[in-house]
Amino acid sequence: MINQDRLLNTFLDLVKIDSPFGEEGEVARYAAGRLRGLGFEVHTDDMDNVFGYLPGTGEPLLLNAHLDSVDPCRGIKPQVGADGIIRSDGSTILGADDRAGVAAILETAHVVTGTKIAHRPIEIVLTVQEERGHAGSKHLDYARIRAKQGLSIDGTGPVDSFSIAAPSHSGITAAIYGKSAHAGAAPEAGINAIRVMCEAIARMPLGRLDAESTANIGTIQGGTASNIVPDRVEITGEVRSHSERKLQTHTQQIVNELEDAAVAARARADVQITRNYMAFRLQETNPLVSLVAQTAEKMGLEPSFVATGGGSDANEFNAHGIHTLIVSPGVMNEHTTTEYVALGDMVKCTELLVAILGVV
Numbered sequence: 402m403i404n405q406d407r408l409l410n411t412f413l414d415l416v417k418i419d420s421p422f423g424e425e426g427e428v429a430r431y432a433a434g435r436l437r438g439l440g441f442e443v444h445t446d447d448m449d450n451v452f453g454y455l456p457g458t459g460e461p462l463l464l465n466a467h468l469d470s471v472d473p474c475r476g477i478k479p480q481v482g483a484d485g486i487i488r489s490d491g492s493t494i495l496g497a498d499d500r501a502g503v504a505a506i507l508e509t510a511h512v513v514t515g516t517k518i519a520h521r522p523i524e525i526v527l528t529v530q531e532e533r534g535h536a537g538s539k540h541l542d543y544a545r546i547r548a549k550q551g552l553s554i555d556g557t558g559p560v561d562s563f564s565i566a567a568p569s570h571s572g573i574t575a576a577i578y579g580k581s582a583h584a585g586a587a588p589e590a591g592i593n594a595i596r597v598m599c600e601a602i603a604r605m606p607l608g609r610l611d612a613e614s615t616a617n618i619g620t621i622q623g624g625t626a627s628n629i630v631p632d633r634v635e636i637t638g639e640v641r642s643h644s645e646r647k648l649q650t651h652t653q654q655i656v657n658e659l660e661d662a663a664v665a666a667r668a669r670a671d672v673q674i675t676r677n678y679m680a681f682r683l684q685e686t687n688p689l690v691s692l693v694a695q696t697a698e699k700m701g702l703e704p705s706f707v708a709t710g711g712g713s714d715a716n717e718f719n720a721h722g723i724h725t726l727i728v729s730p731g732v733m734n735e736h737t738t739t740e741y742v743a744l745g746d747m748v749k750c751t752e753l754l755v756a757i758l759g760v761v
């Protein structure tokens with residue numbers, strides 16, 4: 402069954418390999434090598450996404466985690482406490498997001514290949530560049546994926562809290578073009594782009610807009626000198642919503658405020674909206690959700706099903722018809738230098754995966 406030392410060592414090996422997004426080659430080779438050694442059918446694509454398949458009985462189950470990390474993530478020196486909690490030395494993140502997920506999947510692969518108990522076919526997909534707009538899962542070859550159900554081991558917080566919904570996300574890039582003039586000699590000849598933009602922003606719906614939606618303007622840049630009426634200013638922002646309709650309504654309102662403010666000031670607005678990912682929501686009656694709930698209860702856990710405010714690989718899998726929920730391997734404080742994970746939680750997560758595959 403689960404070998405805690407092996408799981409811990411796998412995790413420590415993984416975090417010691419530098420893998421900022423876009424540089425996952427070495428960690429991809431490590432994971433692919435481990436899966437090959439266990440008899441998985443393995444291939445990697447030209448982005449370094451790793452695919453592993455092990456035949457079995459019944460419907461295949463996709464297990465996903467991502468190989469990349471956010472900065473500062475070079476030279477991670479994991480420290481294992483007597484309490485089984487693993488942290489960085491404080492100068493970097495730990496990288497448990499998401500190498501705790503990768504380690505849990507590799508340990509699951511060990512357990513399943515070491516047993517004679519029948520199990521579901523396992524389809525492992527370890528992605529690159531999840532932290533950069535899910536670029537790995539966005540561009541992988543879905544024609545090769547057999548599973549219709551998946552677990553993305555990329556959650557944070559308690560192991561018995563599962564994410565079954567995530568929002569859609571639209572990015573906003575906008576510029577206001579005014580007219581430059583000398584601010585002292587001829588201000589009436591100018592159109593102040595910064596002022597027009599500020600008027601638009603002041604009217605935008607921002608922050609938490611309703612129970613399902615948020616919006617933000619995150620950057621602003623413009624102007625050249627204090628004595629020149631600025632002729633150009635640019636912003637970037639975003640809208641997220643669990644409701645497609647609300648996403649569109651809020652996004653449109655932001656576009657309207659930009660255009661109205663520009664027209665009123667005889668300036669010009671240039672607005673670009675990019676759809677970054679699509680929302681998903683699995684119903685509690687979904688067979689995969691029921692299976693996870695029953696399995697967790699049998700293990701003595703108290704499963705809860707929640708919505709997350711962030712996007713991840715699970716959005717891409719769901720958008721391609723693979724019902725995927727997000728499982729936490731127990732990662733805490735992700736994306737910070739105080740990130741940590743308890744070995745006990747990684748073990749619990751692995752037990753859950755093994756049980757869901759049918760090996761109990």
Ligand SMILES: [Zn+2]
Nearest residue numbers: 467498499555
């Ligand atoms: Zn992650």
